[in-house]
Amino acid sequence: MGEPIRVLHVVTYMGRGGLETMIMNYYRNIDRNKVQFDFLTHRDERWDYDDEIEALGGKIYHLPRLNPFSPKYLKALDNFFKDHKEYRIVHCHQDCMSGIVLKYAKKNGVPFTIAHSHSSNQNKNLKYIIKLIAKRSIPKYADYLFACGTEAGRWMFNTDNFTVLNNAIDTKKYIYNEERALDMRRKLGIEDKFVIGHVGRFRHEKNHSFIIDIFREVCKKEPNSNLFLVGDGPLEEEIKKKVYDLKLEDKVKFLGSRNDVYDLMQAMDVFILPSLYEGIPMTMIESQASGLNCIISDKVPKECIVTDNVKCISLDESNSYWAEEIIKSKNTIRKNLYNEIQDAKLDINSNAIWLQKFYLNNMAKGDLAWQNSQYLHQHTIEHIY
Structure with a gap:
């Protein structure tokens, strides 16, 4: 058996929050001989899931805090993708700011990019308007749009053209x-x-x-x-x-x-x-x-x-x-x-199999063939079941 494909998940950090727990549920139940997860984080310190990630074979990289107006951050982001050409799939969980990350992934030749929405709104603070503007760029740089649910997908992507990946549990x-x-x-x-x-x-x-x-x-x-x-x-x-x-x-x-x-x-x-x-x-x-x-x-x-x-x-x-x-x-x-x-299709085992097939088929079939496949990019909201 050859080396597993390595999927880069882009997160803020791997603490014990909802989206992080969701990723770990998939990571624990995917066949890691075929698909491995690595993590690009935006904090320097260690977090709850870091030890487990490394025990499962994952790598953890660190960038400065995500700031779309910071030349230092953007240069670090650009350099990361220049230095890590091994990643052909980037799965981004940065909500409204996912377009910033995926822009630099695409600039550096990453063929398959995923933006994943985990929320149906944002806090109405000083950053709210910036986030509303930033999220408009996501479809430009994401090949595939994932969401935890219909409301989260519609709010983040302003379209029905996305796939619901279940927040599944053991x-x-x-x-x-x-x-x-x-x-x-x-x-x-x-x-x-x-x-x-x-x-x-x-x-x-x-x-x-x-x-x-x-x-x-x-x-x-x-x-x-x-x-x-x-x-x-x-x-x-x-x-x-x-x-x-x-x-x-x-x-x-x-x-x-x-x-x-x-x-x-x-x-x-x-x-x-x-x-x-x-x-x-x-x-x-x-x-x-x-x-x-x-x-x-x-x-x-x-x-x-x-x-x-x-x-x-x-x-x-x-x-x-x-x-x-x-x-x-x-x-x-x-x-x-x-x-x-x-019955609600929320158990992790069947969902992990689906996500594994999605990653592997992307690698095997190529971008154009996959876009025309049965799984994604229908012109309606599509659940994975």
Whole structure:
């Protein structure tokens, strides 16, 4: 057997966020004798998945922070692709800024480029207008457009000409098991608690401040409640201060970035996601696979709802209303939802096979032949199933 083809994934860093976890799910389940992943990152420090990437045979390269106005950054980007002619497939996960990276990949002869959208909006900060302008260049430099869901693809690419690559999971890890759940609750010291869970980085779009407001109302009605916040991020200290100011520090558990989310979900009673916007959140697939009741905002794409366990609530509803709906989940009997996740085509095994074929066929057939193939570039939104 010859050497595997090496696909370069371009990311900000490989921390334990949604898009990074999605890439790792594919990386772990692809045949690495045929396809290997390498990573071009935009941070110097090491992150959560770096050790695993290197153990799986991947290489990690570092560039300065992505800044389209920085001559230093653009020169470093240009030099990288000049120095690494071995990459024939570049898969870019830089959302609105993907066109910047792919422009230099194309300039240096990379034949196959992919822009991958993971979000259906962006924070309305000072960079927002720049991002809206930057994303217009993506179709010019990307041979293929991928998105985690329909809303994310339409928002990023302003077209229906893209392919949905599922945010798939290793379903068996998440399936609810009562004995395992009781064991986790014992280990966490929460045998008699009503546990509300949230998994997500502490960023604006995840709406953590609202989560704390809701939880405060829950505690008025159910004093024996705990809130698990899994993740890290730039707003973590701000949220910790709010929890302290509201005297909820004994009830809110900041669990940090974890590699055992599937075990933590066994111990939860309900999962909440009152986001301001999302792509297709990986945590929604995971929590449904775990048999959890999920209470989500009306800003989370409906595409992620694949079981009957999900209640969607407007962000305009009161904190008290959200709390009442959450409390209704108390004492719900958890079910094994393996078949539902399989039927929704969200298990990683079949999805990894598809992506592997996509990479290999691109290499084997050439650009023109592949563009005319059955997989991509139909003039409608195309899911991989």
